[in-house]
Structure formats: C-alpha cells, structure tokens
Amino acid sequence: MTGNERTADETAIPVVEMRRPRWGDPGRVTELPAAAAALAGDATEDRGIAPESVTPGDSRVPAAVRADLEAVVGAEHVVGSDDARIQHTRGYSTPDLLRMRAGDAADAPDLVVHPADHDDVVRILQVCAAAKVAVVPFTGGTSVVGGLAPDRAGFAGVVSLDLRRLDRLVEIDEISRIATLQAGLRGSAAEALLRERGWTLGHFPQSYEGAGIGGYAATRSAGQSSAGYGRFDEMVEGLVLATPRGTVQVGTAPRSAAGPDLRQLILGSEGAFGVITGIRLRVHPTPKTRLFEGWRFASFADGATALRRLAQDGPLPTVIRLSDEVETAINLADPAQLGGESTGCLVVTGYEGEEREVLRRRDAASEVLVDAGGTALGADPGESWRTGRFAGPYLRDPLLDAGVLVETLETVTYWSKLHELRASVTAAITDTLTASGTPPLVMCHISHVYSSGASLYFTVVAPFGADPIAEWAAAKTAANDAIRAAGASITHHHAIGRDHRDAYHDEIGPLALEALRAVKATVDPDGVCNPGILL
Amino acid sequence: MTGNERTADETAIPVVEMRRPRWGDPGRVTELPAAAAALAGDATEDRGIAPESVTPGDSRVPAAVRADLEAVVGAEHVVGSDDARIQHTRGYSTPDLLRMRAGDAADAPDLVVHPADHDDVVRILQVCAAAKVAVVPFTGGTSVVGGLAPDRAGFAGVVSLDLRRLDRLVEIDEISRIATLQAGLRGSAAEALLRERGWTLGHFPQSYEGAGIGGYAATRSAGQSSAGYGRFDEMVEGLVLATPRGTVQVGTAPRSAAGPDLRQLILGSEGAFGVITGIRLRVHPTPKTRLFEGWRFASFADGATALRRLAQDGPLPTVIRLSDEVETAINLADPAQLGGESTGCLVVTGYEGEEREVLRRRDAASEVLVDAGGTALGADPGESWRTGRFAGPYLRDPLLDAGVLVETLETVTYWSKLHELRASVTAAITDTLTASGTPPLVMCHISHVYSSGASLYFTVVAPFGADPIAEWAAAKTAANDAIRAAGASITHHHAIGRDHRDAYHDEIGPLALEALRAVKATVDPDGVCNPGILL
Structure with missing residues (x-):
C-alpha cells in the first residue's frame, strides 16, 4: 500500500504511543492513496471527534479498593483520569472506533493500575477478587474482537491492569536460543532490545506497532512471517501466569510427554485465567539476508495450490501470501504490471536468514512456484509489500x-x-x-x-x-x-x-466449555479475570 | 543391534500378537549377541515363568455390571478368562515383567471389554461410572510407566477397555493430507492400511510392533523419525474423546486462535479424562527415497553441538541420533570401524522423501556435520541402525x-x-x-x-x-x-x-494440578477413568 519510506527494516520501527481512536504513530500523517480515495467518493464530512471530548463518566471502584491498590503499587501508579481511562477503553476493531467517534465510552475502565512486577500483579488480582472488581489485562490494547471490554454486570467496577512497566528483557540463553521477556513489552520494543544483542523473535503481526508480548500470547497472535518463524504460540517455551490464587509456571522443556501441554491451555486464554506476566520465547539470529519477490498466478485457486505444495512438500519461504484478484488490483498502483489479460493474483514470497541458505531455499521454492504455473515478477512487488507492510x-x-x-x-x-x-x-x-x-x-x-x-x-x-x-x-x-x-x-x-464468544462456544461444544470453566473456577473462583471474555 | 534381516521396511512389519510377559512377535527367537551375552556372564538360571502359570485371582466386578456391559457390546465381547486378564495386566516396563515373572498378577483387570465403536465406549464409561468401576483404556498395552495399573482402592473393580475392534482407516483427505483413524489400530496396522493408498504417518517409536494409535495420542509418543515427521502430538489434527459425560470433539482447523488448544489438553491425558476413540492425523506420501548414514564425532559434546546446529539452523534430517561412547561401543559389533583412537560417538542421520529433495537436504546437513567436526562413515552404520531399529x-x-x-x-x-x-x-x-x-x-x-x-x-x-x-x-x-x-x-x-506421578506433580505445581483435576471432575465426576494415572 503506502509507506515504503519508513519500514525498510521493521525491527527499527520506533515504539509509538497510539492515541485512541486513531491507529499508529500520532505524528504520522496518512493521505488516502488514489485507489482508496476513489472508494470514498465525494464524502468529505469529518465523522471523527477528538478523544479529549469523550468522557467516561464517574469511576465506580470503591475508595477502599483504590486505597488497597495504591498500597500495592504506589498512588502514582493508580490512575483514574479521564484520559487514561479513555486510552484503555476497548480496542481497535472498526466498531470500537466508531463507538469512540460517536462519543460512547461506556466500556471505559474505572481505574488504570500499573504494576511493577509479577508479585504486584498477583496482589492486584487478590485485591480485586476480594472486592469483586473485574480485571482487564492491557499490554498494547489492540484487540479487534472486544477482548478489552468485559461484562460489567455483577462487578463493583473494572480495573485496567496495564502491564507496560513490565518491560524488561530479563535474559537470553544463547545456547538454547530462548529469551525471557516481561509481558508488558511492546513487540517493537522487544525487537529493539533483542536486536542490540543480535537476535529477533521474527513476530510481525500487522498490530506490531501497538501490540504487546503478553497480548500476543493471550490471543495466539500470528505474524506475517509465520511460515518461517512460526505462530506466536509456537515460539513460546514457557509462561508465568498470575492468578487470584497465586502463580502458575509452565514449560520445563521444549517438548514433553508429561501430561497435557499446559502452555497450550494458557495460550489463548485471553485474561480469563489470569494475567501472563513473563514469557520465555524462541529467538533467532538477526537475518543477514532478506529477499522478497512477487509472483503472478492466473487465479486464486492456482495460487492456493502453489502455496499448498510449498506447505506440504517444502521448502517454505519465511513469508508467503496470496492475494485474490480484487485485493491484487486494489493494492497495486498499476495492476497492469502483473501482465496477462486479467490482473491475476499476486503471491509474495520472502526469505530471511544466512545468504547461502536463503538462496538455496529461494531456488527450490521458485522451482515449485514455476511448476505450479507462477510467473516471476522479480523483487519489486515483494519489496513493495515488505516496506509497506504496516501501512494498511x-x-x-x-x-x-x-x-x-x-x-x-x-x-x-x-x-x-x-x-x-x-x-x-x-x-x-x-x-x-x-x-x-x-x-x-x-x-x-x-x-x-x-x-x-x-x-x-x-x-x-x-x-x-x-x-x-x-x-x-x-x-x-x-x-x-x-x-x-x-x-x-x-x-x-x-x-x-x-x-466471537457465541461462535466459539459452538465451535468447542458444551462439555469442553464446561471443562474450561472448571479451570477458570479453580484459578479465579470469584470470576474477576476478564469476565465475559472467551468464556 | 540385531535383526537386519527383517526390518528392511518398517512399514511392512506384520501386526504381531505379543504375549506377556515377553516382547514382540512370539514366533521370533532372539539369541543374545556376543556383546550382550558377555554382560550376562555365567548366569544360566531361567528366571522366567510361563504366563499360563500366573493366575489373576477372582474377578471382582459385580454380576449386574457385567450384564450391563454385555448388554452394550454383546456377551462375546466381555471376557473374564484368566488368559485375557493376564494379557491386559500392566505394561512392558522391566519391573512389570519382573513382577509377572514372579507370578504377581495383582494388577490384573477383572474383565476385558471390547467395544465396537465410539458409542459403545461412551456407554461402557457410563455403566462403569454408575457402578464405580475403574476403566483402563487399552490399545497396545505397551506402557512402561504403569499407565495400565490404576489405583483400585475405592472401586468396585477394574475393566480393561480394549479398543482393538476400533481398527478402521475411516477416511483420507488427500488434499489436506489428513487421515481419520480409529484409536484401536496398532501403529503397524495403520501403516499397512495407509501404505496401500500411498501414505505414511512416519511415526515409528520403538514400541511400534505393539503400540496402538490411541496410546500414541494419550501418552504423547515420539517416534524415531520425529525430526522429519514430528512427534505424535504434532501430527494430530483432531481428536474424539469419549467421557462418562458424553463426547468431546476437538480440532476444527490446523491452527486457530480460538482459545486454548484443546487438542493439547487431551493429548497426554492418559485415559484420565476419558478414552480417545478417533484421531485425525497428518499423513505424508510414502517416501520414494531413503538414505541413512553414520558419522563419527570425537565426543558426545561435539556430537551434541552438531545436532544443535542442525536443529537450530537446519536442515534437519528425518532421523537424527547421537549415541554416547558407551552406547556406541556396545552397539557396534566392531567399534574399531569408527576409527580414531577412542571409539568416539556415533551419529546416525536418515533422510526420507523425494530423491532430489533428499539429496539436497543430505548435502546441506552433511556440510554442517563436517563443519562441526564429524567424520563421514558412509551408509553402513546408518543402514545397520535402520534395519535393526526395532530389535533392541x-x-x-x-x-x-x-x-x-x-x-x-x-x-x-x-x-x-x-x-x-x-x-x-x-x-x-x-x-x-x-x-x-x-x-x-x-x-x-x-x-x-x-x-x-x-x-x-x-x-x-x-x-x-x-x-x-x-x-x-x-x-x-x-x-x-x-x-x-x-x-x-x-x-x-x-x-x-x-x-512418574509424584515427579509430575512436582513439575507442574499445585495450582496447575488442581486445574487438571477440575477438568477431570467435569468430564469424569465419578473418577472412574484410569484412576491414579497422571493425576
């Protein structure tokens, strides 16, 4: 799309402070490109309102609870200002933005609490459990599925538990290639810390500029380089979970036959079982070589078959994506550059790693793509996608x-x-x-x-x-x-x-749902952990 | 070790009926090789006793329960003979064998029940739950950790639920490369059925001749080709679990962000949450080419560093193993064939797949092994390991x-x-x-x-x-x-x-253990599912 000028290396993206209800770096001005402007037609009315003019209403948390929270983290780390509450309200789905633009801050938390460490988090959860105050974990606040808007009914208030003071790279085990990170680190901040020591997570979701490590884990994030580096849940070696009943620590080895994989029970739990405070993650040497390319396929079906062949028989690029005809046409300034009678479908391939290994993998994958009917378009469409990947x-x-x-x-x-x-x-x-x-x-x-x-x-x-x-x-x-x-x-x-709650319950069925609720009742007997989310 | 004559292709190993307390095909006579005979010294006393002479004592299950079970599966599928009970007693750990050799059949189940399908299993569980009869799932019976010997205290009896009538390859989705298998299939039988249609699971644990698909899943088995085909838990796309409270079906997509990965909660549950009756598994085209080789490293540490480099930066062979000096010396008829002043440590590498891809992967891996100090020994040590892999x-x-x-x-x-x-x-x-x-x-x-x-x-x-x-x-x-x-x-x-129960509870900690017990209490409120196993 746009933005080739700024994301030549996504690990160098600065940590930005987004300001709801707008996305991204507040200092960056984005003009609609021609294709997008055409969609907008003649509409010029400004439908946005300044977040300063949205007020969240009175804070409901009882004074005694606030005092208890202040005793845990210090008064300066318990914030009840309108601005802080608005900036912790809901996430970044389009309905979230539309509601905020309409002045609706009904889901605003009553207080924002900033713990310093894991023990603070456990104590906050215990204070809130005793007082029946709901707790929403917050790392980047970029949920697009309502993950930051718990059910308030039956609770004495809602606390946003902002983990961003937990922002340390604790340790790197360079032999085992495992980094121990605190959960409040933003993805971009984690990459910056790792890069200083020659490592990368390789996790680049489109929410990269805003999302936090804890959120990645709690929601099973998947980054654009998942083919090469895996999904976030595949990178996790271990987790520390704070619950109202204490600490759960999981992950003793890369893989094990010791019962159910408890990491996979906590990953995806979205705050319903407690708050992830620390994560041990696989890391990779910063890639020395990057090679991104574009390919044209006549149809989505042909492109999908090519991707399937790479996924099943290898080799997989680090990044692999296929756009359908409409997306291909919209995203290209000049769709004709793909050649052929119709636009066709764009495939982007990206390879990262040591130069020799990158070339070997690229050559083998290219053979498959050619054999599957692809036409090589060279580096331009690939680089264009790569450098604009967070602009959308x-x-x-x-x-x-x-x-x-x-x-x-x-x-x-x-x-x-x-x-x-x-x-x-x-x-x-x-x-x-x-x-x-x-x-x-x-x-x-x-x-x-x-x-x-x-x-x-x-x-x-x-x-x-x-x-x-x-x-x-x-x-x-x-x-x-x-x-x-x-x-x-x-x-x-x-x-x-x-x-997605109703659809999710349909997907897993009533008995599995009951089992998950039993897990929640064990670690969160008062039900204060992100109520109404997931379960 | 021995046996080069019979396992040229492990997918062609016949399904054998083991007879406790001895391992493997009863028709096969194994002589101790010279190295092993030397360990035995002069001892010639026969310490074994014939299983026919071991009697399990009276069957304790009440007649009314037996009648209910017969109503579910038919009288001919409820067996209380001494022989059937002995053949379902414990597993194949050395203490298991020693106890049986000593005539101790205290852990024998009271009855062996053979369901025809998933619905039978649910009904059996319900009959047993109502009567407080413990249920042990049985597919291959090869546990080496006491997985078939539940705690009897407080139960009206123990039923071995033998799944071996659930032996169908239900379906293959050739596009998605997923086979749906019933859980009672032995590993070798599953391979035989898949091979007829050009597919393989690629799962070859040393228990391959005896173990069943359901057991693989319930215990998170790992096969000798795990570097290439993954652990068994990585192959699982979906599972059907029968519980006393009904059916849980998990796995709607390869990967998902829909909450915890429930497959990973059932995998490794060892019968404590119910009985796995059906499994959807990733399959691979039968490999056209196989190439096994041996390498010598001066020390275990050097060999381990080489394996680590392959695991971290690739490419991984299909099979990769490193024996220490003692194992290397014991396993080689002629340790001097490794050359060098000391025996050194043997690394076996195996590659399977399409010829071109195999050669490409082998060449790249060989470069790493040479760079890490390995000396190529050619095909003999690799083939010798491969053909003898189930003989140990x-x-x-x-x-x-x-x-x-x-x-x-x-x-x-x-x-x-x-x-x-x-x-x-x-x-x-x-x-x-x-x-x-x-x-x-x-x-x-x-x-x-x-x-x-x-x-x-x-x-x-x-x-x-x-x-x-x-x-x-x-x-x-x-x-x-x-x-x-x-x-x-x-x-x-x-x-x-x-x-391993006590060590496991130490490993996961008290709160996680409580959460797993809450899951069990949900699906198995009477606690009849393999009691004392895992939890």
Missing part, C-alpha cells in the same frame, strides 16, 4: 473520516474446504451489506499456511449507511454463521474476545 | 532370563542444561546401583532434537542383586530426583502413568 491500518482512519467503512475478519480451515469457505463467507458479507444498501468490496488473502490448511483473511470496504455499526454487525454475524456452517474455526489469529 | 527390545527377555536387568528412562531439557543433566542422571543411577551391589553400565543417546533442546535417553544394564525390583526402584527414584533437581521434564515420550 493507517488508511482506516482517513477512510472512516470520509464515510467509508473498512474492517477485516479471518478464519482458517483445511485445504480441501478452502475455496468453498471463501465463497460462502464472501457471499454472506456481500449479500448482507448489499441488502442494507451498502454494497461492499470484499478482498481476500492467504497469509498463513500449514501442511493441512490455511487462513483466509477478508478485508471489507463499504460506504457508510445510516448506521454503520449495525450494518457491520449484521455482516459480521452472517460471516460467522458461514464460517461455522463450513466447520471452520471462527478465528485464525484475531482471537475470541467478546465478539 | 527383543534382547531384554533373554537378558532377564540370564539374570541381567535392563531398563530405560528418558528426559528432555534445553541445550544449555543438557550435559549437566546427563552427568547428574548418570551419576544418580550409577551410584545407587553400585551401592546396592549391582554396578551398572549406563548408556545415553539423543534421539529427538528441537531448536531449544533435546531428549536424553538412558539405557541401564546391571546384574540382578537379591531384589532386582527394589534395586531398580531405588535407581529410578534417584534418577527422577536428579531430573527434577535439574529442572528438566520427567519424561520426553514415555509419559507419566503411575510411576
């Missing part, structure tokens, strides 16, 4: 300003079901938004592949109707229904939060 | 006959702790057995590698003293203590069963 989310705010709704959703399924799923989700979204008088453009890409299947990521762009929140809610429900009807998972990497 | 366990019975105790144990840790762990476990075993007057030979190998660490597998050989069961128990306790003191996991692939 910056477009949403000006589009919303211009009366254009843009939102994403994603799912994952097996290769044999992929095309049917894509068709049914696309139809569900298109039909619903068309019926409400706001016909959308629906784009789709694959950006995470496995031997048995792949993710599908949809980007939806539609003009505002009378009530964009309701219009999107209807489309999203239809998409969820289509996903569940196809037997696919309700989320590949956005997680459950509050927005 | 056949040696144990004649050794026991000759008064020589042989047993194995294993653990897993991070690379940075590996050598200290190996030294402390070796010392713990050696010191304990020496103190009891039965000084052992302790061998060690690495056979499973990860980017962050590796397994250590110990084989212990010692002369019988006055009470070999007690002598080994003391050594095993000392080894467990050393493993836990080093912070390593109590098991890499043998699982917990009853034998």
